[in-house]
Amino acid sequence: MKNYFYYKDKKQVVPVLDKEKNKLAKKKLAEIYKTRKKLIPEYFLEKWQDVALYNPSGDIEKANAILIDPENGAYDLSNHLNNMTGKEWVKFSCSWFIFNALQKDLKEEREISPNTQDHPATFSPTMIEDFVKFFTKKGENVLDPFCGIGSTLVACKRTGRVGYGIELNKKYYKLSIKRTPEFKKNIFNKNAEDIKKLNLPKIDYSISSPPYWNVLNRSTKNFKTDRTKNGFDVNYSEHQDDLGNVEDYELFLERLAKIYFDIFDLLKDGGYLTVIVKNIKKEGKMYPLAWDLARILSKKYQLKDEKLWIQDKVGLAPYGYPSAWASNILHHYCLIFKKK
Numbered sequence: 001m002k003n004y005f006y007y008k009d010k011k012q013v014v015p016v017l018d019k020e021k022n023k024l025a026k027k028k029l030a031e032i033y034k035t036r037k038k039l040i041p042e043y044f045l046e047k048w049q050d051v052a053l054y055n056p057s058g059d060i061e062k063a064n065a066i067l068i069d070p071e072n073g074a075y076d077l078s079n080h081l082n083n084m085t086g087k088e089w090v091k092f093s094c095s096w097f098i099f100n101a102l103q104k105d106l107k108e109e110r111e112i113s114p115n116t117q118d119h120p121a122t123f124s125p126t127m128i129e130d131f132v133k134f135f136t137k138k139g140e141n142v143l144d145p146f147c148g149i150g151s152t153l154v155a156c157k158r159t160g161r162v163g164y165g166i167e168l169n170k171k172y173y174k175l176s177i178k179r180t181p182e183f184k185k186n187i188f189n190k191n192a193e194d195i196k197k198l199n200l201p202k203i204d205y206s207i208s209s210p211p212y213w214n215v216l217n218r219s220t221k222n223f224k225t226d227r228t229k230n231g232f233d234v235n236y237s238e239h240q241d242d243l244g245n246v247e248d249y250e251l252f253l254e255r256l257a258k259i260y261f262d263i264f265d266l267l268k269d270g271g272y273l274t275v276i277v278k279n280i281k282k283e284g285k286m287y288p289l290a291w292d293l294a295r296i297l298s299k300k301y302q303l304k305d306e307k308l309w310i311q312d313k314v315g316l317a318p319y320g321y322p323s324a325w326a327s328n329i330l331h332h333y334c335l336i337f338k339k340k
């Protein structure tokens with residue numbers, strides 16, 4: 001006989017063997033399907049015949065979660081944020097993660113166009129998929145105001161979310177469209193500072209990585225020589241609206257923050273914003289870009305916390321050696337804000 005009810009026993013999710021309780025659970029599941037179908041993620045609907053009811057203490061009256069495979073955890077029907085089971089949720093909640101570029105993503109990019117290598121600072125769609133899956137449900141709207149060659153949009157395509165993007169550089173904008181033609185009408189070749197003029201719909205979640213100030217304009221000689229030799233871009237553009245060309249640090253912060261404040265007005269109440277940035281160094285001085293942005297954006301948003309993205313496959317350069325301390329910065333801050 002199929003088990004319709006599970007509970008937790010000594011940290012293990014196990015079936016309740018009582019026949020009466022299983023009968024009751026089957027009835028309750030049918031009722032949930034009839035009256036609360038909208039709350040059930042697609043994955044559970046597709047396999048509804050395999051779904052069982054779950055309550056950790058085995059209280060059928062209070063049971064409000066469903067599962068298919070106990071190994072994957074149970075989905076709480078009062079989850080308003082995402083389509084994740086408790087197990088998946090907890091896994092994402094770790095405050096750090098290690099992520100290096102994936103061959104799978106590079107292959108996908110290059111199949112679309114070898115020109116994707118032109119862009120000097122992209123992130124991986126696979127990495128962004130995890131964020132999008134945590135902060136939205138299927139079908140919801142996700143915005144990247146600095147979408148580059150469209151990595152966030154690819155993450156949206158893969159996870160069934162609706163992607164919106166803004167990108168100043170026409171070449172990158174065109175690559176975004178090439179990678180995600182389904183979002184063509186949602187991708188704009190514009191200055192993100194004009195976001196309010198774009199008539200965007202309500203946004204459920206925004207994730208982006210802005211220019212890290214003008215860091216590319218003063219990258220190390222090797223970076224420039226290697227990329228120039230291969231015919232790749234060494235900065236995003238020469239455009240005056242390109243935030244990567246703003247010389248003054250305070251002015252850069254002000255213009256960047258204004259874009260995220262405009263997004264505040266587009267975000268649904270309770271929606272989240274993730275900004276991926278790094279603290280940077282210029283001529284021996286540290287500019288705490290991540291911390292400064294966290295402080296400034298907190299004037300409007302609630303700063304929830306950070307998730308550290310660590311790259312552990314990047315070579316170490318002998319900065320400062322042999323006389324002074326200077327680290328190789330191989331971590332980024334994924335700053336997480338909420339619209340309260």
Ligand SMILES: C[S@@+](CC[C@H](N)C(=O)[O-])C[C@H]1O[C@@H](n2cnc3c(N)ncnc32)[C@H](O)[C@@H]1O
Pocket residue numbers: 119121122123124145146147148149150151152166167168169172190191192193208209210211212236237241242243244
């Ligand atoms: C760090 S990159 C983002 C890359 C993107 N995450 C990807 O994976 O392709 C920052 C992007 O912001 C764009 N940008 C700079 N200033 C902008 C502005 N004012 N409006 C819109 N995009 C801008 C740059 O052209 C660059 O592509």
